[in-house]
Amino acid sequence: MANEIKPYEFDEIERRFQAKWRDEGTFEVSENASRPKFYCLEMLPYPSGDIHVGHVRNYCITDVITRFKRMRGFNVLHPIGWDALGLPAENAAIKRGTHPETWTRHNIAGMKAQLQRLGFSYDWTREVATCDAPYYRWNQWFFLKMLEKGIAYRANSPVNWCPSCLTVLANEQAEGGLCWRCKSTVVIRDMEQWFLRITDYQDALLDDMAELPAWPERVLQQQKNWVGRSQGAEVSFPIEGGGSIRVFTTRIDTIFGATFSVLAPEHPLVDSLMADTDNAAKETLARLRGQDRRARLAGQVDKEGLFTGRYATNPFSGERIPIWVGNFVLMGYGTGAIMAVPAHDERDFEFARKYGLRVHAVIQPPTGTLDGATMTEPYTGPGVVTGSAGFDGLTSEVAVEKMIAHAQARGFGAAKTAYRLKDWLISRQRYWGTPIPVVYCDKDGVVGVRESDLPVVLPPDAPFTGEGGNPLEKVESFVKATCPKCGGPARRETDTMDTFVDSSWYFYRYCSPKTGDAPFDKAQVRYWFPIDLYVGGIEHAILHLVYSRFWTKVMKDLGLIDWVEPVTRLFPQGMVHKDGEVMSKSKGNTIAPDDVIKRYGADTLRLYILFAAPPELSMEWSETGIEGPHRFLQRVWRLVQKHAPTTRPRDIAVPGLSENGAALRRKVHQTIARVTGDIDERIHLNTAVAALMELTNEAYRLEDGLTGPADAGALAEALDTLVLLLSPFAPHACEQMWQDLGHPKSLVDEPWPVADEAAMRETSVEVAVQVNGKIRARVQVPAGASEEAHKAAALEDASVRPHVDGKTLVKAVIVPGRLINLVVK
RNA sequence: GCCAGAGUGGCGGAAUUGGCAGACGCAGGGGACUUAAAAUCCCUCGCUCCGGAAGGAGCAUCCGGGUUCGAUUCCCGGCUCUGGCACCA
Numbered sequence A: 001m002a003n004e005i006k007p008y009e010f011d012e013i014e015r016r017f018q019a020k021w022r023d024e025g026t027f028e029v030s031e032n033a034s035r036p037k038f039y040c041l042e043m044l045p046y047p048s049g050d051i052h053v054g055h056v057r058n059y060c061i062t063d064v065i066t067r068f069k070r071m072r073g074f075n076v077l078h079p080i081g082w083d084a085l086g087l088p089a090e091n092a093a094i095k096r097g098t099h100p101e102t103w104t105r106h107n108i109a110g111m112k113a114q115l116q117r118l119g120f121s122y123d124w125t126r127e128v129a130t131c132d133a134p135y136y137r138w139n140q141w142f143f144l145k146m147l148e149k150g151i152a153y154r155a156n157s158p159v160n161w162c163p164s165c166l167t168v169l170a171n172e173q174a175e176g177g178l179c180w181r182c183k184s185t186v187v188i189r190d191m192e193q194w195f196l197r198i199t200d201y202q203d204a205l206l207d208d209m210a211e212l213p214a215w216p217e218r219v220l221q222q223q224k225n226w227v228g229r230s231q232g233a234e235v236s237f238p239i240e241g242g243g244s245i246r247v248f249t250t251r252i253d254t255i256f257g258a259t260f261s262v263l264a265p266e267h268p269l270v271d272s273l274m275a276d277t278d279n280a281a282k283e284t285l286a287r288l289r290g291q292d293r294r295a296r297l298a299g300q301v302d303k304e305g306l307f308t309g310r311y312a313t314n315p316f317s318g319e320r321i322p323i324w325v326g327n328f329v330l331m332g333y334g335t336g337a338i339m340a341v342p343a344h345d346e347r348d349f350e351f352a353r354k355y356g357l358r359v360h361a362v363i364q365p366p367t368g369t370l371d372g373a374t375m376t377e378p379y380t381g382p383g384v385v386t387g388s389a390g391f392d393g394l395t396s397e398v399a400v401e402k403m404i405a406h407a408q409a410r411g412f413g414a415a416k417t418a419y420r421l422k423d424w425l426i427s428r429q430r431y432w433g434t435p436i437p438v439v440y441c442d443k444d445g446v447v448g449v450r451e452s453d454l455p456v457v458l459p460p461d462a463p464f465t466g467e468g469g470n471p472l473e474k475v476e477s478f479v480k481a482t483c484p485k486c487g488g489p490a491r492r493e494t495d496t497m498d499t500f501v502d503s504s505w506y507f508y509r510y511c512s513p514k515t516g517d518a519p520f521d522k523a524q525v526r527y528w529f530p531i532d533l534y535v536g537g538i539e540h541a542i543l544h545l546v547y548s549r550f551w552t553k554v555m556k557d558l559g560l561i562d563w564v565e566p567v568t569r570l571f572p573q574g575m576v577h578k579d580g581e582v583m584s585k586s587k588g589n590t591i592a593p594d595d596v597i598k599r600y601g602a603d604t605l606r607l608y609i610l611f612a613a614p615p616e617l618s619m620e621w622s623e624t625g626i627e628g629p630h631r632f633l634q635r636v637w638r639l640v641q642k643h644a645p646t647t648r649p650r651d652i653a654v655p656g657l658s659e660n661g662a663a664l665r666r667k668v669h670q671t672i673a674r675v676t677g678d679i680d681e682r683i684h685l686n687t688a689v690a691a692l693m694e695l696t697n698e699a700y701r702l703e704d705g706l707t708g709p710a711d712a713g714a715l716a717e718a719l720d721t722l723v724l725l726l727s728p729f730a731p732h733a734c735e736q737m738w739q740d741l742g743h744p745k746s747l748v749d750e751p752w753p754v755a756d757e758a759a760m761r762e763t764s765v766e767v768a769v770q771v772n773g774k775i776r777a778r779v780q781v782p783a784g785a786s787e788e789a790h791k792a793a794a795l796e797d798a799s800v801r802p803h804v805d806g807k808t809l810v811k812a813v814i815v816p817g818r819l820i821n822l823v824v825k
Numbered sequence B: 001g002c003c004a005g006a007g008u009g010g011c012g013g014a015a016u017u018g019g020c021a022g023a024c025g026c027a028g029g030g031g032a033c034u035u036a037a038a039a040u041c042c043c044u045c046g047c048u049c050c051g052g053a054a055g056g057a058g059c060a061u062c063c064g065g066g067u068u069c070g071a072u073u074c075c076c077g078g079c080u081c082u083g084g085c086a087c088c089a
Helices: A010-024 A053-071 A087-096 A100-117 A133-149 A198-211 A217-227 A252-257 A279-290 A293-297 A346-355 A396-410 A522-528 A544-557 A593-600 A602-611 A627-646 A659-682 A685-705 A708-726 A731-740 A787-796
Strands: A037-042 A075-077 A152-162 A167-169 A187-196 A230-238 A244-249 A260-263 A305-313 A320-326 A337-340 A413-418 A438-441 A445-448 A480-482 A489-492 A533-537 A570-573 A576-578 A764-771 A774-782 A809-815 A819-824
Touching: A010 A100, A010 A602, A010 A731, A037 A053, A037 A522, A053 A075, A053 A533, A053 A570, A053 A576, A053 A602, A053 A659, A087 A100, A100 A593, A133 A152, A133 A445, A133 A544, A167 A187, A198 A217, A198 A544, A217 A544, A230 A252, A230 A396, A244 A252, A244 A260, A244 A337, A252 A396, A260 A305, A260 A346, A279 A305, A305 A346, A320 A346, A337 A346, A396 A413, A593 A602, A602 A627, A602 A685, A602 A731, A627 A685, A627 A708, A627 A731, A659 A685, A659 A708, A685 A708, A708 A731, A764 A787, A774 A787, A787 A809, A787 A819
Parallel strands: A037 A075, A037 A533, A260 A320, A533 A570, A764 A819
Antiparallel strands: A152 A167, A152 A187, A230 A244, A230 A305, A230 A413, A260 A337, A305 A320, A438 A445, A438 A489, A480 A489, A764 A774, A809 A819
16 A cells, blocks of 8 residues: 555646646736735846745745635735846846847746746736836836926936946945945946935825834834934024024034034035135145045044134024034035034034034033033033023923024024935936936927837947947937927937836736836726735835835826825845855855755745745755755655545544544644634744644644544545645645545635634643742643632642642632642742 | 844744743654665653652753743843944034
């Protein structure tokens, strides 16, 4: 008998069912008002050439959830696409002479085959590649709408230039002064570029977080820091001899301690203030201006400054204060000028001590008294205001309010909020991106392309030499254009869009990927939105996830949708590590899923990757660890094959279960409850797999002790349930086992099992007995026994007696079914 | 420096509401089957001590305190690691 069991041929099984799902369009969906919808999204991959284990982890999580939701009766949208524009394709073109599109399409085909070999349940009819002109034309359409509304604009400003990628970058793509893609140090250049006015939405980005209770706090926190809203005041300091300096401060309560003012070296007033100074001073100024602005931003340069020779008046104290220029004041934040309060600010203190400027304490801490002349470090906390005329004795908090009101009444200041967020720089000087749809006309200036002329298509014949700028500039037929306004000759914009534009709205396109006259079909989007669950890497917390929220808000203002947030629940999955390091191409420690599939099969890979760690934490890839899930799958396979012929026909409801039969049935229903909860609420897929392993172990333990028709029914139920519960994790093997168990339909259309509370209940339970908090014994009590019965059982127990006898029972804490704690003296 | 998260056997991890710490798996040890190996199956597996054994005692969730009948879980203080931000006025 045992040697007749058919072997588990995973390769053949997996390929057969993958073909079946594909041929039958199993996972193709459409709007259906009769079922609740579930939109599950994963971050679309960049087609670099290979699916890596990090992608696999992301997509395994969503695949389990979508298969589960489908069995629970939901109409599930589970799409996939390609973030197909971007630099690597162009770099490959320069290196190998293939066109970026050829390289990209080739990679997409290869990676698509890899995804299909993993058995993911995508609706492939909705596949979107952002390099398709019918897709990126809508990037252009959105751009024109934003141009009309003033959200898109062109401006000259200091920008991040990556000398390796040969293009400018947005602020958040140059974190820490490094290019997000190639890690080169960026340089600051003044250039005229295209921006999107994301700062118009900075308050909405913060305030709408109220609608995101199912987003992890750490992501929201990162976004809050990035927007960097800080409330304060703007105050004018009149300059002796005319004009005034506007400063931003969050600590107006310290203003009587402002003993000098500092301007950023780039501040527009500096040149006129220093017009009369000597050459040495001008040289110093030039040097400060020449310092690397990146390093200055990062605080990596020593504080340095010079006196302008001019004075201003502190509008509160009337005091005459010197005006300085300092490299630690940044033009890009606030007003580019500060009032310096050395007694109560670290930076001002350091600067004042270096140049011997006066330190004047005006805030007294709860303990001790400060003296500006002798203090060795500033006091930056709140306190009680002193030496501040009519404001003395107030707390910092109250003083802030009163001083703002005072400044406002006298007309030299007002409440003001400053933000860290900058507008989104979207132009790139590269070929493989969405052309920005404008032309430059000598007569009409910057003019948007007519909507009817979209898309502006990338010319296929651009030269990829790797030298001298954007290849688009060299395509005469592309650059030469006609002005839509006057019909005269015009020059076409050759900058293309940041690829983060593509990924800011792709999830709307999935709802109606073929729509030709609009970015998407409104009714279809209304059916599927919002996205119920979005799974992806946390590295996009302040990039993609901010841009996407912004884009949705703009779409709302354009009247395309009527909500302000696209994603209900965000689930950032952990990374995959190997030998303690993040797995990455550059480290050379990647694992190719293809090799693993060849050796163990896709089902084992899926199980392992989900079992090894909870999805939100990083997981360590282990060569031996994968053996466990593989053995488990084989065990399930053998169990099913062994009993499949005898479990038909099944009759589960027969009375008269043996003790073993009842135990098996109990375990089955307990497992249903656990697995369901683990997937649906907590997304703890590792413990769901562990529960299935437990059920399998229990079935092996009990199989030889089963007798009679009732037990046979319980075994049939156990096998059916095990296969159903396991199917989202290991869909191919389960489809085969489901057939072998005599079911004609595909598993994906079967309803998810429901736990029977009555069947789960134990007849008798083991209860721990503590004496004064220490475990002394374990006793059996009938399920649902009274507290008195628990207590009696505990006191009767032979190993409890020695600890209780001769002492007084003060109290008995009883948690029925779990624990008894006897407190004795 | 600031913010967030984490710290549990040799390893990955479990403990869902304050209630039996170590589920499940890997690795290890012992055994069965086999001519042998692989595969499979069974037993064992936190540390220390007492005992021939059955068994028993003590310690143990980063460290130190606290609350509680009871703390991996809550509170206070500290250490370490990871991620993010950082001259942002």
